Amino acid sequence: MNTPSQHNNFIGPEYPNHVKGRSIYVDDIPVMEGTVYIKIFDATIAHAKIASIDYSEAEQIEGVIKIFSAKDIPGENQIGGIVPDEPLLADDEVHYCGQPILLIAAENEDAAEDALHKIKIEYEPLEIITNPRVAFAKGKLLSPTRKFVIGNSAEVFKNCKYVFEGTTETNGQEHLYLETQGAYAYPTEFNSIKIFSSTQGPTAVQRTAARVLGINMNNVEVDVTRLGGGFGGKEDQASTYGTMAALVAFILKRPAKCVLHRMEDMRMTGKRNPYSSDFKIGLDDNLKILAYEVTFYQNGGAAADLSPAILERTLFHCTNSYFIPNVTATANSCKTNLPPNTAFRGFGGPQGMFVIEAAIDFAAKKIGVEPYTIQQKNLLQNKNELPYGQIIENCEAEKCYNNVMQKANISQLKNEIENFNIKNKFKKKGFAFMPICFGISFTHTTLNQARALVHVYTDGSVGVSTGGVEMGQGLNPKMIQVAAKALGISTSKIKLETTNTTRVANTSPSAASSTTDLNGHAVQHACQQINTSFHSFIKKDLQLNEEDIIEFKNEILTVNNQSKNISWNELIAKAYLARTNLSAKGFYATPTINFDKTKEKGHPFSYHVYGTALTVATIDCLRGTYEIDFVKVCHDVGTSMNEKIDIGQLEGGLVQGIGWMTMEEIVYNEQGKLLSNALSTYKIPDIYSVPKKIDFEFLDTQNDNLAILKSKAVGEPPLMYGIGTYFAIRNAVLAFNSKSAITYNAPITPEKVLMGLYNK
Ligand code: MTE
Ligand code: LUZ
Ligand code: MOS
Numbered sequence: 001m002n003t004p005s006q007h008n009n010f011i012g013p014e015y016p017n018h019v020k021g022r023s024i025y026v027d028d029i030p031v032m033e034g035t036v037y038i039k040i041f042d043a044t045i046a047h048a049k050i051a052s053i054d055y056s057e058a059e060q061i062e063g064v065i066k067i068f069s070a071k072d073i074p075g076e077n078q079i080g081g082i083v084p085d086e087p088l089l090a091d092d093e094v095h096y097c098g099q100p101i102l103l104i105a106a107e108n109e110d111a112a113e114d115a116l117h118k119i120k121i122e123y124e125p126l127e128i129i130t131n132p133r134v135a136f137a138k139g140k141l142l143s144p145t146r147k148f149v150i151g152n153s154a155e156v157f158k159n160c161k162y163v164f165e166g167t168t169e170t171n172g173q174e175h176l177y178l179e180t181q182g183a184y185a186y187p188t189e190f191n192s193i194k195i196f197s198s199t200q201g202p203t204a205v206q207r208t209a210a211r212v213l214g215i216n217m218n219n220v221e222v223d224v225t226r227l228g229g230g231f232g233g234k235e236d237q238a239s240t241y242g243t244m245a246a247l248v249a250f251i252l253k254r255p256a257k258c259v260l261h262r263m264e265d266m267r268m269t270g271k272r273n274p275y276s277s278d279f280k281i282g283l284d285d286n287l288k289i290l291a292y293e294v295t296f297y298q299n300g301g302a303a304a305d306l307s308p309a310i311l312e313r314t315l316f317h318c319t320n321s322y323f324i325p326n327v328t329a330t331a332n333s334c335k336t337n338l339p340p341n342t343a344f345r346g347f348g349g350p351q352g353m354f355v356i357e358a359a360i361d362f363a364a365k366k367i368g369v370e371p372y373t374i375q376q377k378n379l380l381q382n383k384n385e386l387p388y389g390q391i392i393e394n395c396e397a398e399k400c401y402n403n404v405m406q407k408a409n410i411s412q413l414k415n416e417i418e419n420f421n422i423k424n425k426f427k428k429k430g431f432a433f434m435p436i437c438f439g440i441s442f443t444h445t446t447l448n449q450a451r452a453l454v455h456v457y458t459d460g461s462v463g464v465s466t467g468g469v470e471m472g473q474g475l476n477p478k479m480i481q482v483a484a485k486a487l488g489i490s491t492s493k494i495k496l497e498t499t500n501t502t503r504v505a506n507t508s509p510s511a512a513s514s515t516t517d518l519n520g521h522a523v524q525h526a527c528q529q530i531n532t533s534f535h536s537f538i539k540k541d542l543q544l545n546e547e548d549i550i551e552f553k554n555e556i557l558t559v560n561n562q563s564k565n566i567s568w569n570e571l572i573a574k575a576y577l578a579r580t581n582l583s584a585k586g587f588y589a590t591p592t593i594n595f596d597k598t599k600e601k602g603h604p605f606s607y608h609v610y611g612t613a614l615t616v617a618t619i620d621c622l623r624g625t626y627e628i629d630f631v632k633v634c635h636d637v638g639t640s641m642n643e644k645i646d647i648g649q650l651e652g653g654l655v656q657g658i659g660w661m662t663m664e665e666i667v668y669n670e671q672g673k674l675l676s677n678a679l680s681t682y683k684i685p686d687i688y689s690v691p692k693k694i695d696f697e698f699l700d701t702q703n704d705n706l707a708i709l710k711s712k713a714v715g716e717p718p719l720m721y722g723i724g725t726y727f728a729i730r731n732a733v734l735a736f737n738s739k740s741a742i743t744y745n746a747p748i749t750p751e752k753v754l755m756g757l758y759n760k
Pocket of ligand 2: 306441442443511512
């Protein structure tokens with residue numbers, strides 16, 4: 001009952017509530033008497049000086065309570081996390097369309113909305129830059145350029161049989177979480193504030209609100225029940241809305257609510273960072289990649305946000321799942337007049353991996369071999385050194401790759417596809433393999449710490465609080481499983497509490513696929529301490545020996561593996577009467593990891609996650625449309641503690657990656673205005689566009705690793721399988737028009753397919 005495998009399909013109490021619409025999100029919190037509604041007045045020009053602003057008429061509208069400008073901020077007008085370069089409310093200049101300038105606080109949303117239209121603003125336009133390469137040429141960087149070097153690529157290129165150069169582009173991606181950004185705050189005693197926030201980073205909201213209000217962090221309490229999705233979009237940017245609600249509540253001494261409408265959310269928030277990149281790849285006679293040079297131009301938007309950290313993860317993943325002995329990788333975070341771009345599942349990793357895959361594909365086509373031949377010859381092996389110095393251990397790259405190759409029967413599949421393409425004039429098929437290798441841990445070593453608080457109540461029921469946030473990834477069920485196993489009780493006895501900064505302080509954001517590992521270990525640590533005090537009470541009470549081994553199996557006490565016919569509930573009640581500590585705080589800091597930024601070397605990841613996807617796609621050569629026949633994956637889960645949740649993450653991640661690579665197209669015009677600003681103009685995959693068949697195989701391994709219960713992180717890695725779909729579709733285009741001048745520019749929308757089919 002308590003082993004992980006027996007809980008393999010445990011989903012916890014949340015999902016039935018989701019389906020029935022009973023789960024509570026920020027906008028579902030019962031409204032408090034006197035609640036103030038907040039609307040944001042935002043910039044309509046991407047770069048300008050604010051020449052004048054007049055909101056006197058707007059303030060006269062019935063129901064409008066107060067309009068807040070930067071001057072009303074009691075503390076610092078600063079929300080930048082890594083770099084202090086972003087005001088909460090624009091002061092004298094605006095740097096992107098959608099930048100907040102004023103907050104309208106009103107008795108109801110309608111009054112606030114009316115007020116928006118009565119505000120008079122005049123701008124003096126400044127130069128608008130939307131292209132990262134243009135920004136780079138003008139020296140506009142958000143953070144210093146970073147460079148990872150191993151070996152000597154320049155020297156080795158001279159000895160390569162083949163050397164190819166090219167350019168790639170990947171576009172951004174809208175998070176499109178179901179629940180938009182939002183927060184609800186109210187003033188509490190002692191000049192304090194409580195914020196209900198839809199955030200992945202409760203402590204980030206707390207820290208930012210304290211800074212802007214000019215109060216201590218202990219005067220700010222942040223509470224998170226769950227998110228209707230985050231995908232990275234609420235790692236940093238939720239702090240903006242949490243702070244806005246806090247500011248209005250703090251000044252007006254009334255509850256205040258700020259929940260964005262979909263179009264506001266799309267217009268105001270940052271997205272996945274687009275990248276423009278140059279590569280140079282060198283191979284020998286045997287198709288071994290000897291040298292690789294890559295330069296990344298990251299489109300950071302108007303403020304640093306998390307872009308410097310994202311840039312770093314791009315460098316960490318620039319060689320994907322391959323061993324390349326000579327690498328020079330350079331990365332620039334470029335400042336443009338777009339909303340500050342931010343974390344998105346994969347966090348720069350996918351952007352880096354796309355470039356090496358394009359380089360391999362390009363080389364394969366020039367040499368006249370299949371890309372998989374090059375991929376397969378260069379897969380990582382144990383003891384290989386990565387460009388950042390970490391040595392590969394417990395490598396599963398080949399196992400996953402070969403598994404998919406064999407199961408798919410590649411030579412037969414290739415024949416079938418070739419025959420299909422010969423027989424069909426206006427339908428073509430293409431395929432591609434996509435291996436992945438993703439590093440688990442925050443690359444900023446400090447963030448790899450977590451805390452948990454566990455209480456056992458006198459009736460034997462258990463409450464668990466962690467610093468992790470449930471956003472749909474299945475954190476809560478997994479935390480319950482960890483506690484149930486550690487204490488030896490049923491999952492039904494355990495309740496997972498909200499994430500609250502007064503119960504668990506100094507939380508790292510729920511991100512980097514590390515939430516479950518970090519907080520799971522903290523829960524384990526707390527449970528171990530409770531076991532220590534509880535078990536020593538039992539030994540005294542039952543006059544057992546110090547060496548006797550106490551365990552609970554199905555909530556029944558066993559001593560040295562012998563059942564004693566006394567229940568957990570009975571013993572907990574007795575332990576309380578005897579004044580035993582039944583609560584504990586757990587702590588975990590990932591061991592062995594380190595990274596030295598001055599040398600750009602170290603061992604930043606607790607482990608890597610591997611896998612390979614094979615994608616087959618069919619295009620319609622008259623329409624440019626496509627279908628994905630199937631995606632077949634072998635994925636390294638370690639030893640899955642919850643197969644249902646892991647499958648959910650794998651399928652969701654894959655489809656989100658396919659969306660990024662194919663149909664999701666963010667379009668800004670040259671004036672920095674978002675054109676794809678609604679669900680009518682921004683399309684994400686639906687039931688009709690997902691692959692007709694998805695087949696996941698777990699590479700179950702028993703290797704010792706630092707994952708919780710050996711169940712490896714699964715949140716972000718599967719997104720990168722979607723890159724395979726890009727190449728499968730592109731290969732189908734080339735099957736129709738082998739002379740196509742189609743570039744390595746993602747997403748590969750039907751429009752781009754059509755142009756690729758008929759260009760020369
Ligand atoms: N799954 C759902 N349903 N909703 C989400 O918002 N976020 C992803 C991933 N899976 C997300 C999700 C991202 S960006 C991360 S980093 C991980 O979940 C975070 O959870 P973990 O650290 O527990 O894997
Ligand atoms: N966030 C972060 C992340 O701050 N550091 C990371 O390394 C990271 N990686 C993935 C996603 N979010
Ligand atoms: Mo995920 S991009 O680490 O929130």
